[in-house]
Amino acid sequence: MTVLAGDEAARPPPSRLPLLPRGAGLAAGLVVLVFAVLFVWPIVRLIATTVFVDARGWTAFATIVSSPMYRTAFTNTFFISGLVTLITLLAAYPIAYFMATVQPRTAKLIAFVVLLPFWTSALVRTTAWMVLLQRRGIVNSLLMNTGITDAPIPLLYNLSGVIIGMVHVLLPFMVLPLYATFLSVDQRLIAAAEGLGAPRFTVLRRIVLPLTAPGAAAGALIVFMSAIGTFITPVLMGGPRQMMIAQAISYHMQKQLDWQMAGALSLVLLAVTLVLFLVYRQVFGLDRLVAADAGVAGDPDGPLRGVLGLGRLPAGIMAVAVGLFLIAPIAMVYPLSISSSPFLQFPPARWTFDWYAKLADDPKWLRAALSSLRVAAEAIALSVILGTAAAVAASRIAPRLRAGMEVLILLPMVVPTIITAIALYSQYAPLGILGSPESLAIGHTILAAPFVFITVSASLKSFDRNLELAALGLGASWSAMFRRIMLPAILPGILAGAVFAFITSFDDVVLSIFLTNSASRTLPRVIYEGIKDDTDPAVVALAAILITISFGAFLLSLLARDRRA
Amino acid sequence: MTATSKPESAGKRVQISGLSKLYGGHPAVDRVSIDIAAGSFCTILGASGSGKTTLLKMVAGYEQPTEGRIEIDGRDVASMRVAARNIGMVFQNYALFPHMTVAANLAFPLEMRGLAKADIVARVTAMLELIGLAGFGSRLPRELSGGQQQRVALGRALIFEPDILLMDEPLGALDKNMRQAMQREIRAIHRKVGVTVLYVTHDQDEAMNMADLVVVMDKGRVAQTGSPLDIYNAPRTDFVATFLGDCNLIDVERGRDGVRRLALAGGIAIPAGVKSGRAEMVGVRPERISVGADPIQRDIVLSGTVVETHFNGADHDVVVDVDGRPVRARLANGGQLPPSIGNRAYLGCDFADLIPLEAIGATR
Ligand SMILES: Nc1ncnc2c1ncn2[C@@H]1O[C@H](COP(=O)(O)OP(=O)(O)OP(=O)(O)O)[C@@H](O)[C@H]1O
Ligand SMILES: [Mg+2]
Numbered sequence: 001m002t003v004l005a006g007d008e009a010a011r012p013p014p015s016r017l018p019l020l021p022r023g024a025g026l027a028a029g030l031v032v033l034v035f036a037v038l039f040v041w042p043i044v045r046l047i048a049t050t051v052f053v054d055a056r057g058w059t060a061f062a063t064i065v066s067s068p069m070y071r072t073a074f075t076n077t078f079f080i081s082g083l084v085t086l087i088t089l090l091a092a093y094p095i096a097y098f099m100a101t102v103q104p105r106t107a108k109l110i111a112f113v114v115l116l117p118f119w120t121s122a123l124v125r126t127t128a129w130m131v132l133l134q135r136r137g138i139v140n141s142l143l144m145n146t147g148i149t150d151a152p153i154p155l156l157y158n159l160s161g162v163i164i165g166m167v168h169v170l171l172p173f174m175v176l177p178l179y180a181t182f183l184s185v186d187q188r189l190i191a192a193a194e195g196l197g198a199p200r201f202t203v204l205r206r207i208v209l210p211l212t213a214p215g216a217a218a219g220a221l222i223v224f225m226s227a228i229g230t231f232i233t234p235v236l237m238g239g240p241r242q243m244m245i246a247q248a249i250s251y252h253m254q255k256q257l258d259w260q261m262a263g264a265l266s267l268v269l270l271a272v273t274l275v276l277f278l279v280y281r282q283v284f285g286l287d288r289l290v291a292a293d294a295g296v297a298g299d300p301d302g303p304l305r306g307v308l309g310l311g312r313l314p315a316g317i318m319a320v321a322v323g324l325f326l327i328a329p330i331a332m333v334y335p336l337s338i339s340s341s342p343f344l345q346f347p348p349a350r351w352t353f354d355w356y357a358k359l360a361d362d363p364k365w366l367r368a369a370l371s372s373l374r375v376a377a378e379a380i381a382l383s384v385i386l387g388t389a390a391a392v393a394a395s396r397i398a399p400r401l402r403a404g405m406e407v408l409i410l411l412p413m414v415v416p417t418i419i420t421a422i423a424l425y426s427q428y429a430p431l432g433i434l435g436s437p438e439s440l441a442i443g444h445t446i447l448a449a450p451f452v453f454i455t456v457s458a459s460l461k462s463f464d465r466n467l468e469l470a471a472l473g474l475g476a477s478w479s480a481m482f483r484r485i486m487l488p489a490i491l492p493g494i495l496a497g498a499v500f501a502f503i504t505s506f507d508d509v510v511l512s513i514f515l516t517n518s519a520s521r522t523l524p525r526v527i528y529e530g531i532k533d534d535t536d537p538a539v540v541a542l543a544a545i546l547i548t549i550s551f552g553a554f555l556l557s558l559l560a561r562d563r564r565a
Numbered sequence: 566m567t568a569t570s571k572p573e574s575a576g577k578r579v580q581i582s583g584l585s586k587l588y589g590g591h592p593a594v595d596r597v598s599i600d601i602a603a604g605s606f607c608t609i610l611g612a613s614g615s616g617k618t619t620l621l622k623m624v625a626g627y628e629q630p631t632e633g634r635i636e637i638d639g640r641d642v643a644s645m646r647v648a649a650r651n652i653g654m655v656f657q658n659y660a661l662f663p664h665m666t667v668a669a670n671l672a673f674p675l676e677m678r679g680l681a682k683a684d685i686v687a688r689v690t691a692m693l694e695l696i697g698l699a700g701f702g703s704r705l706p707r708e709l710s711g712g713q714q715q716r717v718a719l720g721r722a723l724i725f726e727p728d729i730l731l732m733d734e735p736l737g738a739l740d741k742n743m744r745q746a747m748q749r750e751i752r753a754i755h756r757k758v759g760v761t762v763l764y765v766t767h768d769q770d771e772a773m774n775m776a777d778l779v780v781v782m783d784k785g786r787v788a789q790t791g792s793p794l795d796i797y798n799a800p801r802t803d804f805v806a807t808f809l810g811d812c813n814l815i816d817v818e819r820g821r822d823g824v825r826r827l828a829l830a831g832g833i834a835i836p837a838g839v840k841s842g843r844a845e846m847v848g849v850r851p852e853r854i855s856v857g858a859d860p861i862q863r864d865i866v867l868s869g870t871v872v873e874t875h876f877n878g879a880d881h882d883v884v885v886d887v888d889g890r891p892v893r894a895r896l897a898n899g900g901q902l903p904p905s906i907g908n909r910a911y912l913g914c915d916f917a918d919l920i921p922l923e924a925i926g927a928t929r
Pocket of ligand 1: 613
């Protein structure tokens, strides 16, 4: 597919504008080439050189089908993903509905709560959950103190742990498209149905539910697609019986050194993901994906307030409950980080800043932080350039080519990170660049460029094409036009993209596990190592710091969006 | 409306010949040929989708013609880049750079041409003066009214002294009074600057009262070219006759006896000497038809019942039903009132008022 896209993009499209298509085609071709070389090629190569090297290649697939271990991994993957999708759907509906029925200001606040976890590192949130859910953690103490149970319930390292963790990570992806659909429901339809004598519950069931079904379906597909590739959450919060495919891939690669099996499993996972992605694109179009991510918390200008009064109270209660579920683990990190108990019990015997002091004492934290920042800086610079070039070029080429280019550029967002990680690993290892911060920065650039592409594309959409024509007509060269006219107009999009890129890079743990070594490892990797077997209390102090940073980035992005609006 | 008072720095002649633009096999502009004299004001009039913008974009160099030539002062500009053509363009939505002040917008083309700072400042000041916005230089476009933004766009398109000025429905967004004021102002500036202007509009009054040359476009083709007076008084087709102003269309039939008759009131014979008699259709402008309650002494006299009257301020529109066909007459508001609805009215005009037309399909 890539080869085709590259081929077509390199040829300038039939004459449209005399001034640009050649340059746009060239830029598009270049971007496609970069993506092909840095992203698509390693994956293709990984599969080609591991699975189909000898006759045994095909038997790997037979093994997947016949061996109980893989069957369980697949069953687990689909069962857990399905369950997570269902739970997020059930939790998201009342919240989205409630958001659509309240005043815009309140809706914005709820959107903020929903998005906060989206911005805080998944690893940090997982850490928080692990502390809360452990045997002697807050949840269990609460249950025991209130007399609901006598003995602590095992909430971690089993199915409940995995489900809680994944729902927390994926819920925003469900709420946002659903909320957007609620806002787009034509209020006149509801008024008309009421005018025709339909009771309110009937209106809800017969009009609102069918009209919002596409949003729900879109959200469900996204959540399911992300869920089947999940790696970190089941590893940290599940038990051996919750092993999912991504974990199986990493197990084969790292522990068994059986690359053939890892490659075969990757191919299956990749195929399923790509099919889901193409279905999504066919049914909902990529525009929605773009809107859901870039327009986050879309501007609630048409709430169903007044028209949809029914069931606001239960929906509101549900919304508050879900909101607490989203916020609590993040908020609890702060008190926990100053608890004296090394087992992070709550409430602690006394308060202390020891853990923060420990962070300062051990140089590994600072070294990791600096490494993280360095990688993030490089990734931001590269992904901003790549994503912006891609967005500008895509907006200037023929629609048919643009469609192909969009798919290619959004692909890194869709392909399970574990696959990207081992593909890059197998690509870099023989080149001898494994472990260098730059190799990780390139990986992060690929992960982050789609976000920049999305935000810049969104701001380009509102850029008046005539401004460009006018500037060129007034004597500006294309580069002068870009610098003086286009850049100021799309700057908010670029800034928002840069913030996304920072978050993507600064939070990533999967690529970091595979691409760094003990000298270059990043903060998330150190955290991961610090909580994998036993929770190091210093990690919680670090989590508090990281959450504060994410919070700042989130606020920054909101400011950038306001400026864009 | 004459081009006699030409200033010294006249613009350049624009010759368009056989120009076509196909979009997916469908012609947006279809074999258009126009010759625009240096320094003249040419309006391009046409319905929505008739290819006006496409034509302008090809002249500016934003679109590549599928076929045909554009020459500026005899030089083929096909291979010339947009900026090299030295053309100023005013976009329909102004396309002012929103993040730059008025002065910065005006200075932009000069900076791109590498002029010295002091020179730029002087020229910007002079231009602000010319467009009547002295003292507005430090404002942002969004802090201006629609008419003021329009003036900035005009100033920006003129400040680098282009040979040709293109305007795409520049007054479309303004209210009627503002439009008329701007029309006068643009004319005045044109007289002062002397640039060749191509001005796209779909407002017929605007097309006529601003132009030296009017080009009427229909479905990508040129329907007719001429001075406003020519186009109005001697439209060649029923399309042009009805697109510019109102016109009564009357079929001409040839009887078995060889006599030509107007298909009206049982057939009015046209004397052999009348030139327009050979056309298949004739038109009569409503203002050429006199209307009254009493019979009138004219070559052609008709009578019927008044079915509609409208008062437009300057005149009355009277629609009279003549044997089942509505005929529209216009009576100047000179104190005399037209017969009221339901009453009998006499209409009259001369053979000289008949305009011979080719029937290609009227617009309304
Ligand atoms: N880029 C394009 N691609 C395909 N078709 C186009 C394109 N630009 C214009 N057209 C078509 O060409 C025809 C002429 O369009 P054009 O914009 O020149 O009309 P116009 O006379 O300026 O109309 P308006 O008064 O509405 O501005 C229309 O049918 C339009 O749909
Ligand atoms: Mg137009």
